[in-house]
Amino acid sequence: MDDLSAASAGSFAMSLQEFELLVSEELDSLPAHVMDQLDNVIFVVEERSNNSAGPLLGLYQGTAITDRFDYGLGELPDQIVLYWAEHVDSCNTVEELRQQVHITLVHEIAHYFGIDDEHLHELGWG
Template sequence: MLELDTEAFEALVVDELDRLPDEMVDGLDNLIFVVEDRPENGTLDTLGLYDGVALTERDRYGFGEMPDRIIVYREPHLAACETLDELADEIHTTLVHEIAHFYGIDDERLHELGWA
């Protein structure tokens, strides 16, 4: 298992966010990115989570709405990767996957596209 403290992991997440294409991130509205150690159930099988209402499912969305969240789980990523390069790639894939959920793309379509 790869070892990386929270601060270094968060920096890697920010680096990978910066590498995403503008077309992907320009439409992100009322969304925050959060790093947590593990999901509430303690599993190491979940790398990330989109917590919100997909753009395609929003009826009326206005002022005062709590922001949607994309959570990146540190310990599952570290358990799944052996090198920093592999970790960066996995974080990148997780970010793309969860951002896709924000835009309303489901897991089946993500599998077809190779992002799941």
């Protein structure tokens, strides 16, 4: 099986394109009042992380709004990256994958709002 065409875990496989659609559906399901507060943020799906510490499901790259003291025009967009292979490899069903994508999106969006991993764990999202 070609890594770029499908990743598999347990009893299902999902192509990168199918995963991108699932991520889009989960983004659409998030509360509008939260999504409306995101400014200059893009969502990206990548095949696999380069994390040497182990599998990584998602990553927020940017400056949290709590740290944007001199943030202004011309800034590159922040990115929230979801990793396709790591997600599919960590789940056994499409429903489990959908739930994990939702959790990852909430987790990374929380970083945009300045919520760190410790607080996310306290809230049950880590």
